[in-house]
Amino acid sequence: MKNLSIYVIGISLLMPIITAPAIASEDIDIPFHLGKGQLLYEKYCSSCHGLQLNGSDKGPPLIHPFYKPSHHGDKSFYRAVLQGVKQHHWNFGDMPAVAGMTPKKMDSLVPYVRYYQQQKNLF
Numbered sequence: 001m002k003n004l005s006i007y008v009i010g011i012s013l014l015m016p017i018i019t020a021p022a023i024a025s026e027d028i029d030i031p032f033h034l035g036k037g038q039l040l041y042e043k044y045c046s047s048c049h050g051l052q053l054n055g056s057d058k059g060p061p062l063i064h065p066f067y068k069p070s071h072h073g074d075k076s077f078y079r080a081v082l083q084g085v086k087q088h089h090w091n092f093g094d095m096p097a098v099a100g101m102t103p104k105k106m107d108s109l110v111p112y113v114r115y116y117q118q119q120k121n122l123f
């Protein structure tokens with residue numbers, strides 16, 4: 001009996017470690033073809049916009065209605081990332097152009113963000 005409870009405690013301590021990679025995208029299953037976009041998002045954007053696109057103390061949530069396609073089309077995503085944006089909707093300061101991002105990388109990243117927004121019923 002004692003051995004069993006040690007086993008149960010051991011498993012429950014390990015679970016968060018075993019499931020850690022899946023937590024990044026929460027309960028959302030990311031289709032294989034969006035994997036590259038997800039990696040790019042997590043590398044270049046999540047520090048400010050949050051791993052679950054839910055924002056941080058450095059940037060707004062991208063699952064906010066402001067950022068649905070009818071309000072901020074894909075072009076505004078390319079512009080923000082490649083040229084930066086002045087603070088206008090929030091009080092986090094300006095968004096600097098993201099070093100290392102290219103239009104080609106954006107071609108993979110934007111569909112990931114749109115898919116995520118859709119799964120969150122933003123549009």
Ligand code: HEC
Nearest residue numbers: 044045048059076077080081087088089090092094095098
């Ligand atoms: C250093 C922090 C930071 C990083 C990194 C960052 N952003 Fe931002 N982003 C911001 C802030 C702050 C704003 C809000 C500006 C405002 O409206 O006040 C913003 C706004 C935006 C907007 C709205 C632009 C507009 O026209 O209003 C988009 C789209 C966006 N970010 C996408 C991204 C993507 C995609 C990445 C990764 C490639 C990224 N951001 C990386 C801080 C960041």
